[in-house]
Amino acid sequence: MSQGTSALRRCGRRVVRACWGAVVAVAACVVVSGGDVRATEVGEPVGVDFFEAKIRPLLVAKCYACHSAETKPAGGLRVDERAGLLSGGGSGPALVPGDSDAGEFFARLLTDDEGKRMPQDSDPLTESEIADLRRWVESGLAWPESSLSTADAGEDLSDLYEDLRADHWAWQPLGRPEVPSPSDAAWPVADVDRFILAKLESAGLKPVADADRGIWLRRVSFDLTGLPPTADQMAAFLADDSGRAFENVVDALLASDAFGERWGRHWLDVARYGESTGPSRNIPYPHAWRYRDYVIDSVRADVPIDQFIREQVAGDLIAASRPGLTPAEQDRLLIATGYLALGVKDVNQRFKERFDMDNVDEQIDVLTRGVLGLTVSCARCHDHKFDPIPTADYYALAGIFTSTANAAGVRNKMGGSGLAYYDPDNLIVLHEQGEGPDAGVVAAARERLAKAQEAWDAIRDTPEGLAMRPNGQRVQRRFKVELDAAKAEFDALAGPQSGRQLVHGLRESTTVADTAIRHRGEAEKAGEIVARGYLTAFEVPGAPEIDREQSGRLQL
Known part of the structure; x- marks a missing residue:
């Protein structure tokens, strides 16, 4: 193994950073492969996750009362199954995958004839809801395929969940595998190298030859900063024959602004960072850049990943619990909560309770998908079809966020100028002022x-x-x-x-309380109250009880 590779792997600080980068990279892959619902650009194909988050709740709220298995389907049309939408009712197919202009569905939504316009006994669909439906149809009418019944959202899945918790590999405690002993004892520097080499040897392969110094410098520079080395950096490195030449290069790259910018971008993707609300009225977040800079600075400062997550979920509570912090340190923690304050908000949603619950759903989705790799938001309307996540678990988490005030600086309002959507009094005021x-x-x-x-x-x-x-x-x-x-x-x-120096962030709500399960995800249809808590799919040894006087973000 080369001096450069050996030096890199022996450096403890670099191992920590490599782990941080790996966590972010894996989370980014989970978000992308899972079909991120909120970050999808207009025109980009959408899949099952989009259907579960946007389309099924809309069909339940607007169509199920007349067009589902729960009642005699009006006109022979059922919208609670894909086949029903394809076959349609007495007027022919309701929807045609890939062509939202075909079929009767949109014709009935958009007609000027009030006697024919759907839905009959509900408010008309908003522009954003119609746009979501069109994207879903144009993308092929995605519908979940599962061994579980998709028609009966109330099916008791408790036995299946117990089997998943007991047997499925994803829910088992982490173990420590035995470290292999490859035949070449000289090449490995750390245990991870022994696993790699053992796998290579089992396939009859050997590691490739070490790169020369010039190629190594280009590789490490592109890897850590995304930039090539300058001519001066190349000349200085090639002329440095000291024993710390490789370590000096890596130290300099890790300390550079470019390192934080390159690797911070991966977390910003996971966090769905954006500087405006989308989707119906695209209202800018004027102070979002502070959160962006927090992420970049945290990566460059090598903040441990567990601390990094805690700061973003409960930075305001951490700051309040540490009176010895300087104003700048307190402000950093307040800015961190922008993670759950920014994001997509349908400010044109005129019903306040729906607006609030949609924002809670966004918070749950970005946190659980980005950190746990789970689509917990699927359990908003029904028990999860694939993972052991019952609806009660979703609302146990939701209670934590309904007990949290989202100080994003925007309000829900139907119509009016863009400025009317701003709520400047609902922002976090920092301690250090300009x-x-x-x-x-x-x-x-x-x-x-x-x-x-x-x-x-x-x-x-x-x-x-x-x-x-x-x-x-x-x-x-x-x-x-x-x-x-x-x-x-x-x-x-x-x-x-x-x-004043302002920031979009979180604070504790004036009303801290558990929340109710919403029947089929509809904000106004409250059912049984669920105590705030965690997912029951796995046990976390030593997990603290939720503080009943606080939201629970600090314990989460």
Whole structure:
């Protein structure tokens, strides 16, 4: 084994970082291979996970009452099975995979004839809901295939779950396998090398020859930073004949900004990092960059992966429990909670309870999929079809997050200007503050507000203002929109939050309580209360009891 390879593997600090990178890389693979529901770009094919998270709950809420096995299907159409949608009812096929313009389904959703428009006894579907349905159909009408019954979401799966917990490899405690003894005792440096070499030898193979110094430098530089070495770095390394030449290169690369940026990006993918809400109204998150920088700095600083996760789930509670922290240290922990505050939010969802439960579902999904590699959100509407995760477990976790206030700085609102969706009072204020806005900028904003107010007062409820434009809106509406925008601009510069350093994050809710199972995932259909807790699929030795006076994030 070469000096460079040997030096790399002997360095304990590098082993820790390699493990951190491996955890992030595996989590990223899980998210990608699992079919990330929230991060899918428009037009990208979607699969079963998207169906379970977006489509099935919509069909249950809007269609099952008239078109399922629970009742005599109206018009002969069933939407609780794929075959029913394909065959349709008396009017022919409802949906055609790959062609959302074919079939009767969308024709009935979008018709102007109120007597034919569906759903009949419910609110019309929103634009985002229709867009989700179209994406699902255009992607091929994905539907779960399982040995379990998909028609009966209430089937008792407890016996099957017990078998899975007892026998399935994924749920067994980690063991320590016996370290093999390959015939070549000189090549391995650590136990992991012995496993690799033993497998090679069993296949009649040998390790390839070591790379020369120039190639090694290019490889390690691209691997750690994504960048090639500079000419000066190459010359310095080739001229360094000391015993620490390889260690010096790796130390320098690990300490570089580029290392944190390259490897932090993998976690940001797992965290579904984005700087706007999507999907129906794409409202920017103006302070999201602070969380991005937290991730990059944490990777570069070699923060242990367990600490890294705890900070993001409960950084605010950790900060509150350590009074000796400096303001900068407290702020770092508050910023970390952006992990569960940012993300997709349908701010056009007019029903507050649905908006809140959808956000909780997003938090559960990003945490369990990214950290555990499990699609726990499938259990929002029914017991999980593939993993031993009952609906009660989902709502045990949900209670932790319904007891947590999401200080993302946005609100749900149906319609209005983009600024109307902002809630600047619902943000985390950091301890370290910057300078306030320039006095000249504030004065200019004040002048614009005064002019907008004067223009509004002059036209409000006058014959000219009440006159109708060709687009069906009153003339005075434009003046009111301009006044609202001027007020929002001035408040941002001179209001209570002006000049403050703000961040999207989490805080404890004023109401800490267990939550109820929602029948078929519908926010308004509350059932049995479930105590806050953890997944029961596996045991965690020494797991603390949930603090009944707190949300439970610290124990989670």
